[in-house]
Amino acid sequence: MTKSHPSTSAPQYDRTGRTGLLAALLASALGVTTVALTAQHAASAVPAASATPAAAPAAPAAPTPGEVVVDESFNGPGLPAGWTAVEGGWKVENGRLVGASTDWNQQTRITFGRHLTDFRIEVTARFETVVDAARWTALGLDVPANGATPWSIATMRSGTTAANGLEFAQRTPADTWNVTNTAVAPSAAGTGRDVRIAAEVHGTTARWIFDGREVMRTTQTARSADGGQALLVNGSQVSFDDLKVTALAPGAFIRRPGAPLTVFAHRGASSAAPENTLLSDEVARRAGADWIENDVQPSRDGVPYVLHDDTVNRTTNGAGRIRDLTSAQLDGLDAGSWFAPATAGARVPSLAAQLDDLRTRGGSLLLEIKGPHTRDEVARIVKDVRDHGMTGRVLVQSFEVDALRHTRELAPDLPLALLRADLDADPVAVARDLGLSAYNPADAALAARPGVIEALHAAGVAVNVWTVDTAARWKALDAAGVDGVITNRPAELAGWLSARQ
Structure with missing residues (x-):
């Protein structure tokens, strides 16, 4: 993140004891891995519904943020209009919706609502009976109206205090x-107890909220073009009440009161894996980072690559300026051996490769345009982002004002952030001039003038601070009201935030 002499400023960390973990993660990062549940914890395959859906009517107008799209208290005599019971038994009884699944092999589900990119779904749920403590109910975050796979769900077991008591999961x-x-949930759901559960979804990012407390985030919610919401029940009888689906504003960068800091993994999980590699991105994902921060620069033949330094000398087995090397030469470099033997073979990824990895495996990207770029060079970056369908999951930042102006001209839909080693005399005026979504200063600079946080927030601009690796500063920045922290230690920051909830 440093503006000058980047090759000498990267912090050094003890890497002993990590090789086994890194070797496993390297294997995972080089090929997509599906996590399969055992029969005790998951249902077996269920045939997709065979009914052919009717032709879709014209799409309704997009709801405004804050609009309640579904509001159901189940006070009628039967299932609400527009709700489709796909599997298992569903009925309305005593003012509650009741779903029943006979065993772990039956995934009872009911679909409703409409496709939304940004929304909150919440309901009061109560396990009435369960086959065993591993049985579950779930909020369907993206489920086709006919209930067929794939789905994305937020799951709650009756044994919520187990290590997997709460989950984000996908049925492929x-x-x-x-x-x-x-x-792990903060308390046991058990049976006979009402629990208010909710999930807030912004594209592929989601938050799991248990009785008003955020317990988990994900950046890996699989989304479709038309999936709506659902409720699911497995191996239990569950009753539901007071369900609401509320439209939200597109992923705001200013954190809400009581929400934790946003975790930006600096160059991926750069304290635990070789920086700016797909392996580092994978470690950051598993560490619980909300965003992955990486740098992009062009090769000699104009292909954007993910690399921080001006040269490849420090982080690869090659030598020379990245702008003097072709994409073929960059593709042949080893970007992992310098870090640890277990990470040998990691590559310098092109921006296209990184975007493809994030799109398929999950994650959002804080993308730094590193150093001066021509308009054509910025246009190539924008093209890669668009070609991979990632405009909703990329925040572009740079120290270079011209690069941000080019981005704004070429892609006004991409949010922008300005990096600063020292604060501007009037950060709000600069933010307005550039059309910024975020102003991202160095920690030391912000510490000298913390009052700018309030002024930027009043202007609708988030504040994310770089590069902070100690709990003492995390605590101070949290108290000061910043929105996010860019860190080399995303796992530690995510753990620290979780312990404070």
Whole structure:
């Protein structure tokens, strides 16, 4: 993140004891891995519904942020209009919706709502009976109206205090499970107890909220073009009440009161894996980072690559300026051996390769345009982002004002952030001039003038601070009201935030 002499400023960390983990993660990072649940914890394949859906009507107007799209208290005599019971038994009884699944092999589900990119779904749920403590109910975050796979769900077991008591999971088109995130709930759901559960979704990012407390985040929510919401029940009888689906504003960068800091993994998880590689990105994902921060520069033949330094000398087995090397030469470099023997063979990824990895495996990108770029060079970056369908998951930042102006001209839909080693005399005026979504200063610079946080927030501009690796500063920045922290230690920051909830 440093503006000058980057090759000498990268912090050094003890890497002993990590080789086994890194070797496993390297294997994972080089090929997509599906996490399969055992029969005890997941249902077997269920045939997709065979009914052919009717022709879709014209899409309704997009809801405004804050609009309640679904509001159901189940006070009628039957299932609400527009709700489709796809599997298992569903009925309305005593003012509650009741779903029943006979065993772990049946995934009872009911679909409703409409496709939304940004929304909150919440409901009061109660396990009435369960086959065992591993049985579950779930909020369907992206489920086709006919209930067919694939789905994305937020799951709650009756044994919520187990290591996997809460999950974000996907049911794949092949009827296998991919569990992307697990967490322990702060209290036991058990049976006979009402629990208010919710999930907030912004594209592929989601937050799991248990009785008003955020317990987990994911950047790996698989989304479709038309999936709506659903409720699911497995091996239990569950009753539901007071369900709401509320439209949200597109992923705001200013954190809400009480929300934790946003975790930006600097050059990926650069303290635990070779920086700016797909391996580093994978470690950051598993560490719980909300965003991955990486740098982009062009090769001699104009292909954007992910590399921080002006040269490849420090982080690869090659030598020379990145702008003097062709894409073929960059593709042949080893970007992992310098870090640890277990990471040998990691490559310098092109921006296209990184975007493809994030699109398929999950994650959002804080993309730094490194150094001066021509308009044509910025246009190539924008093209890669668009070609991979990632405009909704990329925040572009740079020290270079011209690079941000080019980006704004070429892609006004891409949010922008300005990096600063020293604060501008009037950060708000600069933010307005550049059309910024975020102003990202160095920690030391912000510490000298913390009052700019309030002024920037009043202007609708987030503040994300770089590069901060100690709990003492995390605490101070949290108290000061910044929105996010860019760190080399995303796992530690994510753990620190979780412990404070």
